[in-house]
Amino acid sequence: QLQLVESGGGLVQPGGSLRLSCAASGFTLAYYAIGWFRQAPGKEREGVSCISSSGGRTNSADSVKGRFIISRDNGKNTVYLQMNSLKSEDTAVYYCAARYTTGTNECYYSGMDHWGKGTLVTVSS
Numbered sequence: 001q002l003q004l005v006e007s008g009g010g011l012v013q014p015g016g017s018l019r020l021s022c023a024a025s026g027f028t029l030a031y032y033a034i035g036w037f038r039q040a041p042g043k044e045r046e047g048v049s050c051i052s053s054s055g056g057r058t059n060s061a062d063s064v065k066g067r068f069i070i071s072r073d074n075g076k077n078t079v080y081l082q083m084n085s086l087k088s089e090d091t092a093v094y095y096c097a098a099r100y101t102t103g104t105n106e107c108y109y110s111g112m113d114h115w116g117k118g119t120l121v122t123v124s125s
Contacts, residue, residue, distance in 0.1 A: 009119030
């Protein structure tokens, strides 16, 4: 069975940091580009950051650029999202998703094959 499981969410004050993890089981993440998404209350789900299967290409939304860092460890079958300088606007359920690719340097927010169930991040004073 193909699964992605997010962890690391929680309550943090503005300016704080969290690291989210996305662990895969049932498939090898080395063949997949990964995207992190979030859905805030009353808002549409949006792409936050993505990384190619090799880790050689990354991209982040303007709203988080310079604050969030995506990385991966294919040996551990895990992808991470380091979130720094958190703002109240970052409050959302965060999801990871995987898209199979035959290449190594593509980065996607669409056509994802597998989704996690999400982890809640709440930024509040």
